[in-house]
Amino acid sequence: MSFIDSIGFIAAFLTTSAFIPQAWMTWKRKRAEGVSLGMYCIMVSGVICWLIYGLMLGAMPIIIANLISLALSAFILAMKLIYK
């Protein structure tokens, strides 16, 4: 793997896993008042577009990273809708 590819994988790993602390915090507190509903509606839509993009290119890294991001951001969106 080239140096550039490894930077790309690290970047994908970080921006995908970044949602985990927010999902955990919101789940643990059962409160989401500081979380923006607008952000997660737009983020989920954007991640779905990345997923379609990855599927059309057949690019596994984009597909995998965005499947995980979709699960996490949709989870946070659901908790925002439930806990307000």
Place this chain on the structure above:
Amino acid sequence: MSFIDSIGFIAAFLTTSAFIPQAWMTWKRKRAEGVSLGMYCIMVSGVICWLIYGLMLGAMPIIIANLISLALSAFILAMKLIYK
């Protein structure tokens, strides 16, 4: 522009602009207790890696999208550190 490219641009636009509502909400409320510090530390690091990746590839869409994401996510991180 091909259909696939336009999906990619829409995806980049959405996942970049998604931070705007969270930045605006946190700035307006001057409170950030529901926002995860861990998320934005990891997100800023990941976006910096995407920026390096884009610069090394000379890929303007990746550079521009991640410059904007860096400004927005760093702004939210700064407000989280200031307002707790």
